[in-house]
Amino acid sequence: MSLKIGNEAEDKASSYLQKKGYTILERNFHSKFGEIDIIAQKENVLHFCEVKFSQNYDPITRITSSKMNKIIKTINYYLLTHAHSCDYQIDAILVTPENIEIIKNISY
Template sequence: MQNRRQIGTKEEALAAAFLEKQGYQILERNFRCRLGEIDLIARDGSTLVFVEVKYRKNADFGTPAEAVNRKKQLTICKVADYYRMVHRIPDNRPCRFDVAAIQGTVIQVIRDAFPYQGG
């Protein structure tokens, strides 16, 4: 039996491979700081994309996308701000927040899943 971390790592790898086939260039996996974590950071053309990967075996407890609630969105935005600061990414560089929702074996990428929430 796999634990949650093993499942998460496997699903993130599947999402990264899927995104690469869609033309994304994966820059980082599991970017962590004291504020939180972002599963995948990628480039889609000239846009910097912060990707949250969510997996659910089925929809019994809601869809994967529904699990990316406002609190999680705020955390992702704060970590994205930190990433941009550390990597000296200019404020005028286009960015967006995507969700890779995996339910069972089906992967759906929700582009621009939520707007930037921060200062």
């Protein structure tokens, strides 16, 4: 997938979250372990969001156990380097040409 398509999917996901009342704290947070696409907050809960786009199949299939391990390590690094005292969860935001869907509190 091209960088342009990925950025467009993340822009759509960010707009979707803002319309749902989330505050976007960061986008594309990087560590040596990996990247978090969107970090948002709503009602004293941090949401670490993995954005996946697909034109031809269900984008959730692109979140593998290896990807989840990288996300979790990156979240741990984020929490060490940023002062937050609220709960958190990992969400998947699935973007297709026709739809945007959020799956809350995913695990693998």
